[in-house]
Amino acid sequence: MTESTNTTVAQLLARSNRLGSDPRNTNYAGGNTSAKGHVTDPVTGDTVELLWVKGSGGDLGTLTENGLATLRLDRMRSLVDVYRGVDHEDEMVAAFDYCLHGKGGAAPSIDTAMHGLVGAAHVDHLHPDSGIAIATAADGEQLTKNVFGEKVVWIPWRRPGFQLGLDIAEIHKTHPEAVGTILGGHGITAWGASSDEAEANSRWIIETAQRYLDENGSATPFGETVDGFTPLPVDERRARAAALAPHLRRIASRDRPMVGHFSDADVVLEFLASEKLAPLAELGTSCPDHFLRTKVKPLVLELPTSATIDQYIARLTELHEAYRKDYLAYYNRHATADTPPVRGADPAIILVPGVGMFSYGKDKQTARVAGEFYTNAVNVMRGAESVSTYAPIDESEKFRIEYWALEEAKLQRMPAPRSHASRIALVTGAASGIGRAIATRLAAQGACVVIADLDGEKARAAAEAIGNTDVAIGVQADVTDSAQVHAAVDAALLAFGGLDLLVNNAGLSISKPLLDTTEQDWDLQHDVMAKGSFLVAQAGAKAMIDQGLGGDIVYISSKNSVFAGPNNIAYSAVKADQAHQVRLLAAELGEHGIKVNGINPDGVVRGSGIFAGGWGAKRAAVYGVDEEKLGEFYAQRTLLKREVLPEHVANAAAMITSDEFSHTTGLHIPVDAGVAAAFLR
Structure with a gap:
């Protein structure tokens, strides 16, 4: 040029x-x-x-x-x-x-x-x-x-x-x-x-x-504020949003899995508290860019904030059926012989007065943008109503654009989704080592990832290294504290709309002989890895059950769960506890479509927070090798003579949670380069 x-x-x-x-x-x-x-x-x-x-x-x-x-x-x-x-x-x-x-x-x-x-x-x-x-x-x-x-x-x-x-x-x-x-x-x-x-x-x-x-413009373009629909205090509405999120995601995902986004922006809450909410929402959006993302109109929960969560859920179930019937009627009114097939009858926008707006899409960015577009539509309605009457384009014109052959061709040109697209994962102990490798791999496969770690700053830094907040977020969580565990799960629900995949990876290692292991050592080891895994699995499973979309729980156990090594009573015992949690939960959660599997790594030295925190020096002393040679030592005692890295464990986690293993639960996968003494029998 x-x-x-x-x-x-x-x-x-x-x-x-x-x-x-x-x-x-x-x-x-x-x-x-x-x-x-x-x-x-x-x-x-x-x-x-x-x-x-x-x-x-x-x-x-x-x-x-x-x-x-x-x-x-x-x-x-x-x-x-x-x-x-x-x-x-x-x-x-x-x-x-x-x-x-x-x-x-x-x-x-x-x-x-x-x-x-x-x-x-x-x-x-x-x-x-x-x-x-x-x-x-x-x-x-x-x-x-x-x-x-x-x-x-x-x-x-x-x-x-x-x-x-x-x-x-x-x-x-x-x-x-x-x-x-x-x-x-x-x-x-x-x-x-x-x-x-x-x-x-x-x-x-x-x-x-x-x-x-x-x-x-009028000072009250949306009319008067309706009693019982005003915004709840911020902590209360966030708690209610988290409680509703799994149920709303189930509603938005009947036809295909969706990722969610939550907004309680002032402009949204004002609209949801107004007397014109129902009639304006029914009119739908007008700009083609808006309704292509938001569908022609939202689902509105018309209950006051005094209603209970159970009342919300019951009413939402009724409204969802009515919404689907209405959308299919809209499709049938306007479809012709050459109209593309219906693309789904679930809402993309769900409005809950006093709480906020939930928007949905095939990934977090799409969900977030759908919410932004509906916020644009609210601003448009406010402006039009303030000086005139809001009058969007006709329903038939909306349909012509929504099901335009050119729009369908654009959708058909999109690349096939990655293996974990639309899935939401929470990985504990994920600021370093195996957990970080798993979070990174799941995100690369299309998942939205919540990195939970005892060190919140490191968790947020690890998330930023993976991508922006449409891909990963970091949260602080002590897995021995039930309140912090529930807060981490709520963070996943508010950030991405739900939870599909849970990785119990948080841990520490105390390497001592029996006579040197104190009661405090034993309690700490079991609090973090036995109790912690239980608390995380319990909170995560509840969200998955409420969603009704199935899910995966993965325990990062160890070859020590089946192999008896020296000077390792607390660590190996708790790994055996985790291994049996896998079996117990696989048996219990199968009816909900939740698969529970374990991974048994060994000798993962490089990048490991546990080994860097003193475990490596202690194990090197037990085996009589230099600490910097510990990875090579572990490799030489394996059948394959290969060192195991965090990425190898991440490969197994991605594999066992993919559709290719949709019928596998209760399995323990060894990732140890071959340790015959740890073969499962």
């Missing part, structure tokens, strides 16, 4: 990132931006005009050059001559592929025509709450005139596509005084001769709309 072309693209990316990083301008992955410029065709040597536009599925806030689609404008504008009308919109998206310049980059989105056909050099299409509030007002066209005068033109709702691009291009051509449009029920589009001018016009529309709402 030439220097001027590089500048054009750099300006586009910088503008996109600035606009997309501010939620007042647009939602995650919502909207698109573009720029036009001239380059020399490397084949013909001719000067050609190109369009750079954000591609399908990208996010403005994090957009890079690879996320742009690059098209030849002469070829794209020629599509006007072959366009057969709104009944053939899908043909035009396929035709964009024949307009691409060069290779690489992103696939063109449905909004490409909006950018290519408009004559301005720079175009922004955004989904700001303030703009959509005007766009979804019952008198949105008149409001647009009142708010913006002649500088912004109203376009009635039209499904995104080629015709909408033609409509906006006509506005730009015939209204030279205009800097943009309000797209009925949808969002805004703005343009400019330069990147700075386009951005300034976008911001002017957004800020002018917000200022109008602030200055002219």
Whole structure:
């Protein structure tokens, strides 16, 4: 590219990132931006005009050059001559592929025509709450005139596509005084001769709309606050949210497993306490980006906060059945012979007055973004109701977009999920060694992971090393303390919506002969590993049973659970205790679909917090070797002559909790490179 072309693209990316990083301008992955410029065709040597536009599925806030689609404008504008009308919109998206310049980059989105056909050099299409509030007002066209005068033109709702691009291009051509449009029920589009001018016009529309709402809007757009629906105190509502989370996840996951997100933001709680909650929730969202993530409407639990958890659960069960019946009726009202199959009838948003909003998706990010989108929708409803009446697009139009063949094709292009996708894991003693390796491996396989450790700072550091909070969180937990164990499980429920996989790994090692082992040594060893494993399994199993989705519990035991070695009475005895807990719980929890298995490692020296904490020196002294040679010593006494690393134990944990071992429970897997004396008999 030439220097001027590089500048054009750099300006586009910088503008996109600035606009997309501010939620007042647009939602995650919502909207698109573009720029036009001239380059020399490397084949013909001719000067050609190109369009750079954000591609399908990208996010403005994090957009890079690879996320742009690059098209030849002469070829794209020629599509006007072959366009057969709104009944053939899908043909035009396929035709964009024949307009691409060069290779690489992103696939063109449905909004490409909006950018290519408009004559301005720079175009922004955004989904700001303030703009959509005007766009979804019952008198949105008149409001647009009142708010913006002649500088912004109203376009009635039209499904995104080629015709909408033609409509906006006509506005730009015939209204030279205009800097943009309000797209009925949808969002805004703005343009400019330069990147700075386009951005300034976008911001002017957004800020002018917000200022109008602030200055002219009702102070109570949602009506009066309803007694019994006001927010509970923060600790009480978080406790109630954690108690409800497994039951709500069961509701959201009947058709397919979902990960959850919880929000008790002020804007949400205010809406949930209002008299207009039920009618506005029933109307559903309007912007296509919103309802594609949130479904057309949420499930609302209409009970006051004085209700008990059992009453909540009973009513939620009834509401879920009604919701599914209603959604399937919606599908059947609008489906045609070529409509894709129903994608699931469970709610993506569940609203609990006084407590908060629970949102669901195939992974944590999707769940979190769904919640953010519904919060956007609440802001839109507030704005529209404050100056008019909220009037979203028709149900039939929502269905056409939700089950659009292009949307289905996008879903079909997505990669196959990883083995532990949508699963939520809690690993104890996971700030180092085996626990950290297991947490890292499960996250790599798609799981959301809660790292629990006695050292909270190290737990949080280990989580940050794995990924952001959509992937892993760290919590402090002493497994000998029932309250802290329950707090760790609640943290998993609030962070990710549930719990599917529990790894009992927390431990310590006291290596002493019988006569040197004190009562305190014995109690400490058993408190951490026997009692601790029991407490963690008990709290985790309750959440799994409440979910009704099955699950996995894994005990990191030891070859010492079956092998009698010297000077190791407390440690080996407690490992035998853990090993039998596996058998007992496998027998008890099978009826709930919960598998319980154990892993028996040996000689895991490198990276081990236990060995680094003095255990290594003591075992080296027992065997008469240098501590730094202890791993090699353990390897040489095995059948395979291989040193065992934390990652090898993690491999076994990932394997035994995968679908490939869906019918295996009560098993102990040796990960010891072959210790004949520890063979199970």
